Amino acid sequence: MRTCSAIAAAPPEVGLLSAFRAHCGSVQIEIHDVDHGPPHCQVSGLPGGGSGTVDLLTLQVRPPGLMLPVAVRRCLCERQQDMLAAWGDVVGWGRGE
Amino acid sequence: MAGTLGVIDYEITEIRSRSVREQAQGALDSLGLRRAEGRRGGSGSSARTPGDLLLIVGDLSRFARGSGLDRIAAAPPWVSYVLLVRTQQDRRLLGEPDVALQLNERLQVLDLTAAGPSPPSALPDHLRALVERLRPDRVRAARFAPADGVLWLEFGDGVDRAVRWAALSFAPRTGFCPVSAAAREHGHSVLLVDRAGDELTVDSAVLRAEVDATFRDELDHTDAQRRAEAGARLRKVRQARGLSRQDLAARSGIPQETLSRLETGRRDPRPDTLRKLAAGLGIAVAELLEELSVTSVSASAAVGTGDRRRG
Numbered sequence: 001m002r003t004c005s006a007i008a009a010a011p012p013e014v015g016l017l018s019a020f021r022a023h024c025g026s027v028q029i030e031i032h033d034v035d036h037g038p039p040h041c042q043v044s045g046l047p048g049g050g051s052g053t054v055d056l057l058t059l060q061v062r063p064p065g066l067m068l069p070v071a072v073r074r075c076l077c078e079r080q081q082d083m084l085a086a087w088g089d090v091v092g093w094g095r096g097e
Numbered sequence: 098m099a100g101t102l103g104v105i106d107y108e109i110t111e112i113r114s115r116s117v118r119e120q121a122q123g124a125l126d127s128l129g130l131r132r133a134e135g136r137r138g139g140s141g142s143s144a145r146t147p148g149d150l151l152l153i154v155g156d157l158s159r160f161a162r163g164s165g166l167d168r169i170a171a172a173p174p175w176v177s178y179v180l181l182v183r184t185q186q187d188r189r190l191l192g193e194p195d196v197a198l199q200l201n202e203r204l205q206v207l208d209l210t211a212a213g214p215s216p217p218s219a220l221p222d223h224l225r226a227l228v229e230r231l232r233p234d235r236v237r238a239a240r241f242a243p244a245d246g247v248l249w250l251e252f253g254d255g256v257d258r259a260v261r262w263a264a265l266s267f268a269p270r271t272g273f274c275p276v277s278a279a280a281r282e283h284g285h286s287v288l289l290v291d292r293a294g295d296e297l298t299v300d301s302a303v304l305r306a307e308v309d310a311t312f313r314d315e316l317d318h319t320d321a322q323r324r325a326e327a328g329a330r331l332r333k334v335r336q337a338r339g340l341s342r343q344d345l346a347a348r349s350g351i352p353q354e355t356l357s358r359l360e361t362g363r364r365d366p367r368p369d370t371l372r373k374l375a376a377g378l379g380i381a382v383a384e385l386l387e388e389l390s391v392t393s394v395s396a397s398a399a400v401g402t403g404d405r406r407r408g
Contacts (some may be wrong), residue, residue, distance in 0.1 A: 030298075033271075033298045034267050036303050036316065037365055042286070048221075048222030049226040055327065065127055065129070077390070088367050088368045
């Protein structure tokens, strides 16, 4: 896992990210170290073995129709700002407009 | 994240159980798959090319008795099968050498009778997971050769590529020198490990985009769409308060040009921008995010995640 300071100079189209990992029961929520915008996280281990992505700003889920348990959605809401910050720190956000 | 490159067609053939047939049809339709026009041979659509996939769902016993196994042998390499086992007779067929020998990733058996009655979600869940694994932005296998610094990748749609680590556009900025690589569960990312045991996870779509210009264009297009959707919601939040862009710029301290870029999806809002936006709107950041969110937590169990809370 990389530190934010080590990989902070990424262009906006492909971010190099400090990995964010959290668990909500058997469901894993994760931001990859190297990923592409817009800000999103992966969710895996959903009931039935499903997985997908969640937009960090709108919490829109892909693929459409993928069901997230209420507890997972609550966790995403609670950690939304943390995850945006984790994404933003590494791609150089938070340093003015 | 994008993954619409390539077309996945499906056929449902000779499933005796109406309920199972309907479950399969419903699941495949909900995944946005296209029903194949061609009927026989596993390559019915003349427009099908490598990168496209054909998924056939049928009864094991009917495939074993008829020409199904010949079809598998003759099918192009991008065809994937799911065969259903539902009867005692079907289960005995599993022990037959000519069937068992062909149980590979192109011939999958879902035993719906092995542990008693299966829940109605068993088949849809299995199909959903299978289709997920077949996407071009999933990595099903990865290896790294440290001697020559080459990363080998096999993607969900069967495309494989070998690429030098140093040639990947993001590699220099990571300062990472991998010695091994492996596809992670679900294929969303590849896990790289260096000599010190540090780990780096790389999104599979990023890797596909590095080796596939067509996919890169599609990924850019999809990402632009997502930014535009978020921007439109931001504009609605502003307009719901009767504020012009100029008003909000004055109240938040964010330049109008930046607001314009945010609302038209040309950039993502940074955390400090969100704080300024919330302050300009007179609400907390959490409240702003709640307003931008497409679903509410309380409604998600009933309506799923794709439904919009507000119009």
